[in-house]
Amino acid sequence: MNRLPVFLAVSFGLAWVVALPVWLAGGLGTPPTQVSAVLMMFTPALGVLAVWLLPGRSGGPGGSGGTRRPPFRVFARETGLTLGERPGRTLLLVLLAWLGVPLLVAVSIALSAALGLVSLDLTRFSLFQEALRAQGAQVPAGLSTMVTVQVVLAVLAGPLLNAVPALGEEWGWRGWLVPRLVAARGPVAGLILSGVVWGLWHAPLTLLGYNYARLGPWAALYFVGFCVAAGVVFGWLRLRSGSVWPAVVAHGSVNAVTGVVVLLGDAAAPPDPVVAGLTGLVGWAVLAVTGVALLRFFPVRRPGPAASPLTEPSHADP
Structure with a gap:
């Protein structure tokens, strides 16, 4: 059974249900x-759980074939909830x-300020x-x-305070989805595609102008650009470690620190998040350069075919 549609249907469908009150x-x-x-x-974490609850193998990177659902401890390891094969790394x-x-x-x-895209007020705030x-x-x-x-x-407490909701997303996007798309498409295409999916998932709020x-x-389309650039970095952390926790910390830190520009900005010329800061065009460029450097100098392994939603062996399900 191709489990990707199930994961996406639950993740996207529940996101719309949750956002409906807004x-x-x-x-x-x-x-x-x-x-x-x-x-x-x-909701992405619920998508992962839906995949695991389906009859048959749930399609983890290191999972074996068979018609029985793997024990949750095995599924947890396959989807990055442990510290991976090298906990120190x-x-x-x-x-x-x-x-x-x-x-x-x-x-x-700093780059936004140097380019004249944001005015900082470091004296009066x-x-x-x-x-x-x-x-x-x-x-x-x-x-x-x-x-x-x-x-x-x-900086110091933000990743910890945001860890639980960040895990809710990261277990789905980086824990379950990224290894499967990378196995099917290769590291670059797989990471970019996962970022597109991640960005479009935000549509229930970004269609209302969230972030921009x-x-x-x-804003629903524009935010995809940020998600692709950030998703490459987050995905690299997941694949390089074999664990979802570095990506959880990165996601929690992004949510905590990107608002710093509000503390430092000038009220006479408020920053435009479309171009300035990490979520703007300047930030996309910074993230893209970081992602390219990480993939170039610290390459990641391509997971085996069992991780792919497109190539799961037919004997995995009854």
């Missing part, structure tokens, strides 16, 4: 938005993701002041200290 309430900024956005992140890649993502964010912000006032909060006297603390917490408000519905 549409019914009137769009982004309404009370259901934050809850729906978090719940959506768990995996932990090193976790550390690399933890510190590397903030570095990529810093580079993208006027954009942050404006955000505090919009929330009805008072601007503290020691604003620079507050900004420093926020940045440090985002001024683009409106076109």
Whole structure:
């Protein structure tokens, strides 16, 4: 049985179900938005569980044939929930993701500023002041200290605080999907295709302008560019380690640190996320260069054919 359609149907279908309250309430900024956005992140994990619950072999990279579903501990290993064959390397890649993502964010912000695409206010932090006032909060006297603390917490604690919802996505996209697409299409094509799928999955929110408000519905297509560039890096972490945890940390860090530009921006010329920062064109370029360098100098192995949804052996299912 080709299990890819099942995984995609559950992941995409439930994402729309979870996001429906946002549409019914009137769009982004309404009370259901934050809850729906978090719940959506768990739908790929439910897609993986649906695949495992199907009769017959669930199609893991190291799985054997047969008509019986593998024990969950085997399926967990095959989908990256363990530390892989080399735990030491995996932990090193976790550390690399933890510190590397903030570095990529810093580079993208600095490059955006150098190109004149974003104005930084590193003395008054006027954009942050404006955000505090919009929330009805008072601007503290020691604003620079507050900004420093926020940045440090985002870098150090963000990946940990975001780990559970990030795992909800990463177990599906990088844990289950990436090895199968890479086995079928090769590393480059497989990683790019997985990024496209990941980006389109965000459509229930990005069609409403999520991440790129001024683009409106076109944000759904635009965000695919970021997902492809980031997905190559996340996918490399998964394939290089044999584990999903480095990608989980990278994803959690992205969610925590990309908003730093709001702390540093100038209220007179707010940053445009379409072009500036990690989620804009500048960030795409930074991520693309990083992904190309990783694949060039630290190549990943192509999983065996048993990992592919296109080539699963016919004897795997009754």
